[in-house]
Structure formats: C-alpha cells, structure tokens
Amino acid sequence: MKNEQLGVDIRLGADDEFVVSDTGDLAGVDDIENVRQALILRLNTPKGDLWAHPEYGNGAYDILSEGMSDDFLARALDAIRECVNQEPRVRLIDITQEVYHEDRMVIYTLRYEILNDTRTDNLVFTIDVKRVMESV
Secondary structure (H helix, E strand, O other): OOOHHHOEEEOEOOOOOEOEOOOOOEOEEEHHHHHHHHHHHHHOOEOOOOOOOOOOOEHHHHHOOOOOOHHHHHHHHHHHHHHHHOOOOEEEEEEEEEEEHHHOEEEEEEEEEEOOOOOEEEEEEEEEHHHHHHOO
C-alpha cells in the first residue's frame, strides 16, 4: 500500500533525464521510490549548487581535493550524514564505509527509516574522487 505522505515527483533516468511514460507524458515516481530518488539527487548535488536553496546538497564535494586521510574520511562522513538528515521524510539509522585508498574511492552504504512508515531501506553512494576530478 502506497504512502501518499511521501509525495510524487517526476521520475528521472540514469543521467538525470526525464523519463517518458508509454502515453508520452512525463513518468512519475511516488512512495518510497520518490524518497530514494530525492536522497540520490541530494547526495549527488554539491552543497550550494542551487542558488535558491544554498543549504541543499552534499558538503563532501567541497573537500574532494584533499588527500584521503582519516580527517577527510571523518569530514566526508559528517557531510553525508548532514545531507541525509536534511531530508525530512527519513531518519538515518547508520552509515558504513568501504575505503579504497589506491583508487581514491569510498563506498558508503546508508541505512535509513522512512518516517511514518515501518520500512527501512538501504542506499549505496560512492565518492569516486578520480572520476569527479577528471570531469571538472
């Protein structure tokens, strides 16, 4: 049964492109998939990129040029935690991280609870410093 309190949005594809339904209309996303899409968008948006919402996004992007020290890992984890906590429809339960120093990559697994719901969900988010720096 769908939870209408979780809202509806436009479904985005792999490259953040709008998904078109079989009828030619923009496809929608609702329920827990809407929350999941919102978290993915929030985590993949550098904090401050939206001029009308300067607090929206992930502050971890601000420190990507730093070395992958213990300080970097702690600050990135704090930034991701803050980013997820901005989403009012979820409560973050925990985050685990797998660090690959030689590849300058960290894989985070987030476990969260959907508010006003009995469900929990997992989301994997990767910081791939090499890929991000090459795209700049």
